[in-house]
Amino acid sequence: MSRLLDRVLGWEGSTRQIAILRFAMGLIIWAEYAQKHAAFRNHAPGDLLFGAVLVTAAGCMAFGLFSRVATAVSALCMVYGYHYLGVHLGQKEPFVHAHTYVLMCTVVFLAMMPTGRSLSVDRWWALRREERGGPAPVPEWAPLWPLALIRLQLALVYFWGAIDKTNVAFLSGSRLQQMYYYYYGSHEGVRLPFFDELMTLGGIATVVLEYGLAFGLWFAPARKWLIPAGIIFHLMIYLSFPVGTFSVTSCVLYFAFFAPATVHAWFGRMAPADTSV
Amino acid sequence: MSEMTPATRIVRLVLFVGLVAWMNFGPFYRQVLDGDNQHMREFRMYGTRARRTCQVHFEQKQKDAWKPVSRWEIEGYSFQKFPGRARRMLDKPKDALAAGRRLCGALGEDSELRYRMRCGHVRDGWGEWDVSEDLCAGGGR
Structure with missing residues (x-):
């Protein structure tokens, strides 16, 4: 246990993977919050300012402009939004949801890493400085121990989600039936053949898949099957129920489970240094 | 690979263990102990819809x-x-x-x-x- 902990705490690697997560999370923050803080919706000066700061910081974070500061400001805004505005002041929308919590945690953990060392405007500036005779840019290499927290957070979402569904109501399919009735009119509106059987199958498959994702994502051989299954699962949820940005956040976070060296090598293969074209 | 100083290790250890504990305690508190402190996160599917x-x-x-x-x-x-x-x-x-x-x-x-x-x-x-x-x-x- 102690050796494992030492390995995690001393974990270092390529920063390209966390740069992609930084880019995606910045854009997901836009998708989640920008419209909800638009001036035409809310004229309160405090809310307008909060929205402007969050959306600007998230944009800078996405494109890697003053990445470290932008990610830290985004993280602070999200913690303030969730815990103070959302929970403390009771302004549940748009802050207090499972998917916004996962987004918040991911951004907080990203803020603990130098995500701007790769695929960023910061990197581009550093390379340009070097071309003009300035110092060499810092290598695309950094401590990655918070990446373990990002992985753990996603695994916990699946694990506790599966725990919540491990009951007769869900496994019998009746909970899914109720959900469909609620969102699709009534039982009379849902006229699929074998609907009840389909819902039972859906209930069992969901729980099995969620336990599988919670534990299996940590193992490379299982990932080959679980990630496509998870993406299909999230697509089905996206197309069936209102889930906000939960599906896209989860699918992007699968990316965190690959080895940083593997992700770095993908870039080498797909964008080789020789650009003779 | 850079060498981790003892002080860095302690800071990382405290943060890592603390955050792991927080991440696990939230759903345990809400879903197992039935606590209702909203600062802790639960992961339930549509707990407020189609009740x-x-x-x-x-x-x-x-x-x-x-x-x-x-x-x-x-x-x-x-x-x-x-x-x-x-x-x-x-x-x-x-x-x-x-x-x-x-x-x-x-x-x-x-x-x-x-x-x-x-x-x-x-x-x-x-x-x-x-x-x-x-x-x-x-x-x-």
Whole structure:
């Protein structure tokens, strides 16, 4: 246990993977919050300012402009939004949801890493400085121990989600039936053949898949099957129920489970240094 | 690979262990201990939606046999075109009774019509079926 902990705490690697997560999370923050803080919706000066700061910081974070500061400001805004505005002041929308919590945690953990060392405007500036005779840019290499927290957070979402569904109501399919009735009119509106059987199958498959994702994502051989299954699962949820940005956040976070060296090598293969074209 | 100083290791250790504990304690506190502090996060699916939903089947007596009647079709709804949730959902016996009365108007007041109804709860699944008396004769419970 102690050796494992030492390995995690001393974990270092390529920063390209966390740069992609930084880019995606910045854009997901836009998708989640920008419209909800638009001036035409809310004229309160405090809310307008909060929205402007969050959306600007998230944009800078996405494109890697003053990445470290932008990610830290985004993280602070999200913690303030969730815990103070959302929970403390009771302004549940748009802050207090499972998917916004996962987004918040991911951004907080990203803020603990130098995500701007790769695929960023910061990197581009550093390379340009070097071309003009300035110092060499810092290598695309950094401590990655918070990446373990990002992985753990996603695994916990699946694990506790599966725990919540491990009951007769869900496994019998009746909970899914109720959900469909609620969102699709009534039982009379849902006229699929074998609907009840389909819902039972859906209930069992969901729980099995969620336990599988919670534990299996940590193992490379299982990932080959679980990630496509998870993406299909999230697509089905996206197309069936209102889930906000939960599906896209989860699918992007699968990316965190690959080895940083593997992700770095993908870039080498797909964008080789020789650009003779 | 850079060498981690003892101070860096301690800072990382405290942060890592603390955050792992926080991440695990939230759902444990909310979902196992049934705590209600909203600062702790739970991961439940739609805990606040469809908390009480009922399934209602209307049946008309024809030649001594109860045959299903589609309120959905009689009221002119389709999968592509249906009304707001408040009108289409029958969440309580009184909603089923009111819908039954409307159906009696459409089918003829001399019809014999009843409903079979079961309600579900977010954690308990479906309850038992409840069968009404003749709705067109002013029945129902």
